Amino acid sequence: MNALHEHIGLDSAVAGMILMDNLHDAEGTMLLPQGTTLTEAALICLRRRKVESLHVLTDAYSAADTEAAQECQRQRLTRLFRAADNAGANGLLLRHIMQYRLGENDA
Numbered sequence: 001m002n003a004l005h006e007h008i009g010l011d012s013a014v015a016g017m018i019l020m021d022n023l024h025d026a027e028g029t030m031l032l033p034q035g036t037t038l039t040e041a042a043l044i045c046l047r048r049r050k051v052e053s054l055h056v057l058t059d060a061y062s063a064a065d066t067e068a069a070q071e072c073q074r075q076r077l078t079r080l081f082r083a084a085d086n087a088g089a090n091g092l093l094l095r096h097i098m099q100y101r102l103g104e105n106d107a
Helices: 040-048 063-080 088-102
Strands: 005-009 030-032 053-057
Touching: 030 040, 053 063, 063 088
Parallel strands: none
Antiparallel strands: 005 053
């Protein structure tokens, strides 16, 4: 995987971009983990938290690399929820977290 990234201002960020690094606020609290696909809701929250800039993957990052990063997110969440019963509330939580992490909750 190429490690092509760019440091951009939050005003230049758009939904669909992928974070290169963990994103922290001024106090050091982690807001979003590395590999998160930015959504409009996430960008609104980051503006509210007064985040000024972030590292994102560039357009030079291929679709295959993006899919590989998303697959890593899927595998990590599957591993985290491996002991949970996927029916009921646990399954619902996993689906919502998966959608959030992969940027699929545009509704």
